[in-house]
Every structure is written in structure tokens, then in C-alpha cells.
Amino acid sequence: MFLDNIKKRKIKSLMISILHRLFIILKIRKCHFMVKVAKQVSLNLMNPNDLKLLRKKNKWTLRDFSGKVGVSKSLLSAMEKGERVITAKTYDQIRQSLGLVLETRTDEELRAHLDYLKLTLFETTAEIVMEKVVGIEKKYFHVEHLKRHHYDRVYRCGAIQVYEADKLEQGILLEMSGQGLREFEEFLAESDFELNDWLILATD
Structure with missing residues (x-):
């Protein structure tokens, strides 16, 4: 290649x-x-405000949050500030680590092959x-x-x-x-x- x-x-x-x-x-x-x-483009991804709200709602410091989801403190901070994109992989890792339920796609959502x-x-x-x-x-x-x-x-x-x-x-x-x-x-x-x-x- x-x-x-x-x-x-x-x-x-x-x-x-x-x-x-x-x-x-x-x-x-x-x-x-x-x-x-x-x-x-990905309909179910968190945005920076969602991520920060999730942490604040549970009264976690960045260090606490990092330990729970297995994502570095510096990366979490950058994602909350919008300096780094919350990738699909990181998004799934956070939700699975916290035991959160993934949303089910509705029939109205577009599925396309690029x-x-x-x-x-x-x-x-x-x-x-x-x-x-x-x-x-x-x-x-x-x-x-x-x-x-x-x-x-x-x-x-x-x-x-x-x-x-x-x-x-x-x-x-x-x-x-x-x-x-x-x-x-x-x-x-x-x-x-x-x-x-x-x-x-x-x-x-």
C-alpha cells in the first residue's frame, strides 16, 4: 500500500x-x-457541554471522572473546552464505563454509505x-x-x-x-x- x-x-x-x-x-x-x-455527523455523540454537565451533575472532579471512564484527565479537560473532538470511540467508552444506555436509532434517522x-x-x-x-x-x-x-x-x-x-x-x-x-x-x-x-x- x-x-x-x-x-x-x-x-x-x-x-x-x-x-x-x-x-x-x-x-x-x-x-x-x-x-x-x-x-x-454522528447523531448520538456528546458535545462539550454535555460532557461537562455529566461530570458536574455527579459532582466529580476531572481526576474522579478520569478514573471512572479510563480517559486521561488532560484529554477530558480538552474535550470539555471543545479543544478536542469527542470521538465515537471515546463516547462509547465513557457511556459503557458509566453503565449508561445507548439511545436506539429511530426510523427517521438517515443511514447512508459515503x-x-x-x-x-x-x-x-x-x-x-x-x-x-x-x-x-x-x-x-x-x-x-x-x-x-x-x-x-x-x-x-x-x-x-x-x-x-x-x-x-x-x-x-x-x-x-x-x-x-x-x-x-x-x-x-x-x-x-x-x-x-x-x-x-x-x-x-
């Missing part, structure tokens, strides 16, 4: 430089539609998208000069593609096919991260 030689990166700084206007086109298997992705992804990012550069949004160093991409999607060149790392135009106002296009998404999920998994968590950060 082409990503095997890429050094593992800490995803915690993945989206520090993500830029103001972010639009996502999702093509879902058997159903193609355009949406603005909501900040909470088959194809396009992100158009404005007021940024291709290098920032590669290194801060995707989290892969620019040196692992090779550039091709071509005219496609009204862009002038594309940077490729496997099936992950970043398009750049000479006209800055057109923005930077990040495109992943189904294969690209699978490769990206494998890359995120090396740092114990999930695509769902990345989408939450990308749209925050």
Missing part, C-alpha cells in the same frame, strides 16, 4: 488551519444529492489542504498539469486528489473516489481516528 511508508501523524492538529467556507458534495450510493454537512467525496475549500492553498486537512505531507503527492473541473493542476497521492487553479477565487478541490476514501480511512486508522470524526472536524 502506497501509504505504508508515510510516517504516522498526530491527527489532533489535523484541522487547526481549516478555512472559513467549506462546502461538501456527497454522492451516496444509489442516491446522489448535494448537502451542506451538519457539524454533528461512496464519493468532494470538498471545495476557499481562502487556502493546495499545500495547506494536503498537510492540514488531509494530514499527508506534500512530498508524498505528485503533481500533474492538466485541465479538469476547470482546474489547472492536480496533486495525487494514490486515489486522493487535490485540484488547484491559477485563479485563487475558485478555491481548492479535494476529491476522493470510493478507493480514495478507503485509503484515507486506513491512513486515519493508523492514528486511531475515524472518517466520521474527521468529517465532524472538517465542518466545525
Whole structure:
């Protein structure tokens, strides 16, 4: 796999430089539609206020809470402040440690399979998208000069593609096919991260 030689990166700084206007086109298997992705992609995740309220309601210090749920005090503090995302894995660990019942999904909740992804990012550069949004160093991409999607060149790392135009106002296009998404999920998994968590950060 082409990503095997890429050094593992800490995803915690993945989206520090993500830029103001972010639009996502999702093509879902058997159903193609355009949406603005909501900040909470995973419907049952806690937000920072929920986490802090849970701790305060039980009159626990951060040290007490850390011992009960098996999550470090520093990470809990960062999640309460909104500095770190509450991942699906951490969310489940907290609830299971405290014996809380998981909500049951209703029939009205959307179930979808992400088959194809396009992100158009404005007021940024291709290098920032590669290194801060995707989290892969620019040196692992090779550039091709071509005219496609009204862009002038594309940077490729496997099936992950970043398009750049000479006209800055057109923005930077990040495109992943189904294969690209699978490769990206494998890359995120090396740092114990999930695509769902990345989408939450990308749209925050």
C-alpha cells in the first residue's frame, strides 16, 4: 500500500488551519444529492457541554471522572473546552464505563454509505489542504498539469486528489473516489481516528 511508508501523524492538529467556507458534495450510493454537512455527523455523540454537565451533575472532579471512564484527565479537560473532538470511540467508552444506555436509532434517522467525496475549500492553498486537512505531507503527492473541473493542476497521492487553479477565487478541490476514501480511512486508522470524526472536524 502506497501509504505504508508515510510516517504516522498526530491527527489532533489535523484541522487547526481549516478555512472559513467549506462546502461538501456527497454522492451516496444509489442516491446522489448535494448537502451542506451538519457539524454533528454522528447523531448520538456528546458535545462539550454535555460532557461537562455529566461530570458536574455527579459532582466529580476531572481526576474522579478520569478514573471512572479510563480517559486521561488532560484529554477530558480538552474535550470539555471543545479543544478536542469527542470521538465515537471515546463516547462509547465513557457511556459503557458509566453503565449508561445507548439511545436506539429511530426510523427517521438517515443511514447512508459515503461512496464519493468532494470538498471545495476557499481562502487556502493546495499545500495547506494536503498537510492540514488531509494530514499527508506534500512530498508524498505528485503533481500533474492538466485541465479538469476547470482546474489547472492536480496533486495525487494514490486515489486522493487535490485540484488547484491559477485563479485563487475558485478555491481548492479535494476529491476522493470510493478507493480514495478507503485509503484515507486506513491512513486515519493508523492514528486511531475515524472518517466520521474527521468529517465532524472538517465542518466545525
